[in-house]
Amino acid sequence: MSPPVLPRTLILDYYDSYTNNLLCLFTQLYNDVEVLQKVVVIKADKYNWLEFQEQVLPNIDCIILSPGPGRPDNPSDIGYALELLRSHPMPILGVCLGHQAIGVAFGAKIINTPKITHGHVVPISPVSPKIGLFDSPFWHSSGIENEFEVVVYNSLTVDPSTIPTELEVTAWSVSNSDRPSTVQGLRHRQYPIWGVQYHPESISSTRGAALLQSFLLNVNQHYSSPSSFPPLHSHIVSSCAYRVSVASRSRPSTRPSSALPTPPVTPSPSRTPSRIGQRRGTLRLLEKRLGDVGKQLRTQDVFESLVGGALGSKKGKERAIAEVWLDGQTPTRSTTTSLATPQFLITYSLATKKVTLHRSGRTTSHIVLSETTFWDWFSAGSQTLTAALSDSPAEGWRGGWVGYFGYEMKTESLQGYKRPLRGDRQEEEVDACWGWVDRLTERTSAGEWVVRGVTQDTAGLPFTNTDDEGEDIPMIDWLRSHGVAFGTTSEEWQEYVQLVGTALNNPFTSSKKPASSFPTFRPNATGADYRERIDACREAIRQGESYELTLTTRFSASSPDLDPYSLYLRLRSFNPAYYSTYFNFPTLTTPRGKGLSILSSSPERFLKIDKSRRVEMMPIKGTRARGKKVDEQIGEELRTDHKERAENLMIVDLIRSDLLSCCTPSTVSVPKLIALESYGVHNLVTTVQGTLAENVGSVECVRRCYPPGSMTGAPKLRSVQMLDDFEGEKRRGIYSGCLGYISVDGVSDLSVVIRTIVAEGENLSIGAGGAITWLSDRDKEWEEVLTKVGSVVGKLEENQ
Structure with a gap:
């Protein structure tokens, strides 16, 4: 049975983290081009009610009211949706919050659901005989079973005793001894309005596409079944929160998405700027594989020979501006190791919006980003460098950027985030730090050493501009004005290859030993304080403000004679992980001391982009300590634990929605759902993938x-x-952010900064936390936090 003709559909997004997943239901029925021409996601506060009536309603055919936090009887949460429903100008489908709004708009009351469940799979049964969206040829052809399984994310529900006569229930959840039945579907008896409480777009819900087909069939019938609907008007498309393109051969645009701190719109793909065209071919990627040379050497010895001394500089007389060891220590997954010394660093402080250029042996230089965000500035510059390559992308880190984004960079990345910075707003933190690397040494998973470089393909500085019509690229132009060159000369490349060969052919045995012990870390919050915050999180969840809250805290230590490198050597042997990493920035200063080092044993991938522009994210949710005698049993108990699986599923659906903001919709998939992986602890891990849209850079x-x-x-x-409130307005800093590389060709691999020691001067910290849901036990959650920290640094100081 062919799907209905696709109407112009507006999804009104109430800042929910699952809204974009509705696009996956459309792409099960229609191709990407058609979906992107006819379906648009717009934030609920993009227009006021008058603007929406005048500018939007005449140019669309139907509306989907998305899920979202809060209550439908709270105007600050639901906006003008109640007015929209009461005016019923066209067919409307409400999901979760949108479904509850249907009830409120026509007189029903909202109550707490008898059994609060988030991320759980429950059976649903349409009423008999079937009515509304459950009585269509598409629904009947989707399965003969009356009951079907769906995922629910709700603390609130429509009170069935208050449902007015103009509404009728179309589906109920199936009750059992532990869970009473609740309203799961509504329809208006006269107007083309339908709602479902459950989430048909969840990866674990069934028959979601059939529900959408039923709705679109009703939309077609409302308009007398036309042969086609027109495409969306350009001004509505431009209001989309994040737009992606398909079937475009152009490189991602170097134009910034917006000068606003929380940009509402990312432009659709534009032509590749003419300046970029002249820049193409100015950079090349070189590689020299060294075969069996040095295979017998320890990576630690080679790191110290090439990086840990002063060998990152040309003459070996200046200390490197930074030391980078992307280590990758794991017994279960093969990985590579990369060693490098950046040629320069750029750092960013949110408090002052100041970018600082750091180079060895030179004074720092600064620029204030008064009219843009660091994300836009850095993105446009990075895309310019990618466009300058004469080579096609290749796997792995080929040179380019290495560094981190701190958690507080959410201030400029999250749409709708309007809170001021925490703490002393004039203190300059290093909220982001990225180093440029044009020479590096990699050790493959087979033990072979490979020298890689980014070289200049033409004489002099790349990116000479002779095209008056080309657009400026502020990052590149500013760095050029300070004499920064991207890419080595051929002489520098040959010198580096010789340096690596010398190091491998003349074995160096390190005298450095791992630290004899970790400093004793103490919790910044007592167990009692943390438990109270858990209670506050659960109350917010009960009120419908969130489905899941990742509450964190910090553990601190001090070491006047700190040697961060020897401490890292101990960490990499005590808790080896796939994303083990050592960053040392000896010249950087934070409010807590001079010298910044990051000692990471993170097992969690945040985001990887390969040479085919496939994006992969691997969230971890669900943790158990390992045991010597019953280790396998502990892992299996974790894998089958309903609460832990629900925690993971909630983040999986969130990440699918995140990827749909930057990937071609039909490509987003979940090849591995809630799998057990065991390193220092047992974890539940999911893999989510998608293909990056042509207009979106890394x-x-x-x-x-x-x-x-x-x-x-x-x-x-x-x-x-x-x-922000529950954690007392305290900064998370580097913890909870991401670190890794963004290769000059766009290939990237970034970890989530967890299980990581951050050293600032003589002060050390490690962050830890856990996902709080309604089912969380305050004592077990605190125990999980201690387990995570203990897996990294061993015994902790007793807390009160």
């Missing part, structure tokens, strides 16, 4: 998905805002 992709959903909860925006 940095922009990171921005659209930032901060990592596993560190926020869902819905992301509302959860982050509440966590």
Whole structure:
């Protein structure tokens, strides 16, 4: 049976983290081009009610009211949806919050659901005989079973005793001894209005596409079944929160998405700027594989020989501006190791919006981004460098950027985030730090050493501009004005290859030993304080403000004689992980001390982009300590635990929605759902993938998905805002952010900064937390936090 003709559909998004997943239901029925021409997601506060009536309603055919946090009887949560429903100008489908709004608009009351459940699969049964969307040829052909399984995310529900006569129930949840039946479907008896309480778009819901087909069939019938509907008007498309393109051969635009702190619109693909065209071919990627040379050497010895001394500079007389060891220590997954010394660093402080250029042996230079965000500035510059390549992308880190985004960079990435910065707003933090690397040494998973570089393909500085019509690229132009060159000369490349060969052919045995012990870390919050915050999170969830909140805290230590490198050597042996990393920035200063080092044993991938522009995210939710005698049993108990699986599923649906903001909709998939992986602890891990849209570059992709959903909860925006309060307005800093590389060709691999020691001067910290849901046990959650920290640094100081 062919799907109905696709009408112009507007999805009104109440800042929910699952809204974009509705697009997946459309792409099960229609191709991407048609969906992107006819379906648009617009934030609910993009227009006021008058503007919406005048500018939007005449140019669309139907509306879907999205899920969202809060209550439908609270005007600040629901906006003008009640007025829209009462005016019933066209067919409307409400999902979760939108469904509850249908009840409120016509006189029903909202109550707490008898059994609060988020991320759980429950059986649903349409009323008999079937009515509304459950009585269509598309629904009947989707399955013969009366009951079907869906995912619910709700603390609130429509009170069935208050449903007015003009509404009727179309479906109920199936009750059992533990869970009473609740209203799961509504329709208006006279107007083309339908709603479902459950989430048909969830990865674990069934018959979602059939429900959408039923709705679109009714839309077609409302308009007397036309042969086609026109495409969306351009001004409505331009109001889309995040627009992606398909079937475009152009490179991602270097134009910034907006000069606003929380940009509402990312432009559709534009022509590649003419300046970029002249820049193409100015950079090349070189590689020299060294075969069996040095295979017998320890990576630690080679790191110290090449990086840990002063060998990152040309003459070996200046200390490197930074030391980078992307280590990758894991017994279960093969990985590579990369060693490098950046040629320069750029850092960013949110408090002052100041970018600083750091180079070895030179004074720093500054620029204030008064009219743009760091994300846009950095993204446009990075895309310019990618456009300058004469080579096609290749797997792995080929040179380019390496560094981190701190958690507070959410201030500029999250749409709708309006809170001021926490703490002393004039203190300059290093909220982002990225180093440019044009020479590096990699060790493959097979043990072979490979030298890689980014070289200049033409004489002199790249990117000479002779095209008056070309657009400025502020990052590139500013760095050029300070004499920065991208790419090595051929002489520098040959010198580096010789340096690596010398190091591998003349074995160096390190005298450095791992630290004999970790400093004793103490919790900044007592167990009692943390438990009270858990109670506050659960109350917010009960009130419908969130489905899940990733509450965190910090543990601190001090070490006057700190040697961060020897401490990292201990960490990499004590808790090896896929994203083990050592960053040392000896010249950087934070409010807590001079010298910044990051010692990470993170097992969690945030985001990876391969050479075919496939994006992969691997959220971790669900943790158990390992045991010597019953380790396998502990892992299996975790894998089958309903609460832990629900935590993971909530973040999986969030991440699918994140990827749909930057990927071609039909490509977003979940090849591995809630799988057990065991490192220092047992974890539940899911893999989510998609293919990056042609108009979205690597940095922009990171921005659209930032901060990592596993560190926020869902819905992301509302959860982050509440966590600011629950965590006492304290900065998370580098913890909860991401680190790794963004290769010059766009290939990227970033980890979530968890299980990581941050050293600032003599002060050390490690962050930890967990996902709080309605089913959370305050004592077990605190125990989980201690387990995570203990897996990294061992025994903790006793807390009160």
